[in-house]
Amino acid sequence: MTNITLVRGDITEQEVDAVVNAANSSLLGGGGVDGAVHRRGGPEILAACRELRAGHYGRGLAAGAAVATTAGRLPARWVIHTVGPVFSAEEDRSATLASCYRESLRVADELGARTVAFPAISTGIYRWPMADAADIALRTVATTPTEVTEARFVLFDEKAYDTFRAALPGGPAGG
Ligand code: AR6
Numbered sequence: 001m002t003n004i005t006l007v008r009g010d011i012t013e014q015e016v017d018a019v020v021n022a023a024n025s026s027l028l029g030g031g032g033v034d035g036a037v038h039r040r041g042g043p044e045i046l047a048a049c050r051e052l053r054a055g056h057y058g059r060g061l062a063a064g065a066a067v068a069t070t071a072g073r074l075p076a077r078w079v080i081h082t083v084g085p086v087f088s089a090e091e092d093r094s095a096t097l098a099s100c101y102r103e104s105l106r107v108a109d110e111l112g113a114r115t116v117a118f119p120a121i122s123t124g125i126y127r128w129p130m131a132d133a134a135d136i137a138l139r140t141v142a143t144t145p146t147e148v149t150e151a152r153f154v155l156f157d158e159k160a161y162d163t164f165r166a167a168l169p170g171g172p173a174g175g
Helices: 032-041 043-054 094-111 130-143 158-167
Strands: 003-008 016-023 066-070 076-083 115-118 150-155
Touching: 003 130, 003 158, 016 032, 016 094, 032 043, 043 066, 066 094, 076 094, 094 115, 094 130, 130 150, 130 158, 150 158
Parallel strands: 003 150, 016 076, 016 115, 115 150
Antiparallel strands: 066 076
């Protein structure tokens, strides 16, 4: 069973087998988590992403999909890049957001990663409301069969941390 843990902090500092990156379809970097991962992880990660683009991912990575590279200088073995959906008030894209977590866990299982750090995918530049994103993230990870033993949600600020804590199955006391 996967143990879900919550920490407040910077995802690039997590000592885990795999760090999940909230990337974009280009796989070539951006702001937020993506910017921090490439900055702290160094050029090896971008080089690996460019190789993916030159190979099977010529059209980029679709929203809801996930793919792994080296973690470069991060204190992890792998980065799992996934692309969250941009929030839309008109269209329900929650299945795509859930797919990010499921696919990241599937890739983690393929790699043999047992500890995985997740950011709150889509809640920054892609504007997904935190409470709803927390609900989808926690529910999906809790119900996905996986060999991952720890799924660690790394929340950047107190408000995000508190929102995830409140969304834990069993309520805030669970955190
Ligand atoms: N550690 C943990 N959480 C962080 C960190 C960090 N170092 N930095 C930001 N967050 P975002 P998205 C939080 O914007 O919404 C990029 O340009 C942040 O406060 O990183 O999926 C990509 O290239 C927010 O709660 O990801 C894409 O174009 C959460 O992480 C686009 O942004 C996710 O925010 C993806 O947007």
